[in-house]
Amino acid sequence: MFLPKEKLRPFAFPGAVVVGAVVGAEQARQLTAYRVPTVLTLICGLAVFATVHTAVRDLIEQLCAQTHRCRVDGCRFRVRLINPDPVENRRWQEAAAAHPTHTLARH
Numbered sequence: 001m002f003l004p005k006e007k008l009r010p011f012a013f014p015g016a017v018v019v020g021a022v023v024g025a026e027q028a029r030q031l032t033a034y035r036v037p038t039v040l041t042l043i044c045g046l047a048v049f050a051t052v053h054t055a056v057r058d059l060i061e062q063l064c065a066q067t068h069r070c071r072v073d074g075c076r077f078r079v080r081l082i083n084p085d086p087v088e089n090r091r092w093q094e095a096a097a098a099h100p101t102h103t104l105a106r107h
């Protein structure tokens with residue numbers, strides 16, 4: 001069931017469109033049962049579609065993101081990259097390992 005990041009990434013956009021369309025259509029179907037005017041039903045369905053689509057796409061993007069953290073104890077510095085190329089990934093990995101000011105957690 002659990003897919004590697006590289007295999008999950010191509011499904012981010014089409015998966016988000018399908019989920020958004022299903023949820024938006026269901027919302028519109030429920031509104032028609034209450035005899036809401038067609039224009040309002042269409043607007044609400046599209047708004048739900050856009051919101052769910054964006055949320056699902058962002059969730060998948062975050063699941064596929066590459067994160068580099070500073071290894072100093074207590075330092076909270078981290079970099080999250082979405083779909084980096086190998087050169088960019090390596091550059092940020094080095095930057096996270098050797099950044100000049102550590103942001104230590106305060107208690």
Ligand SMILES: [Zn+2]
Nearest residue numbers: 070075077102
């Ligand atoms: Zn640090």
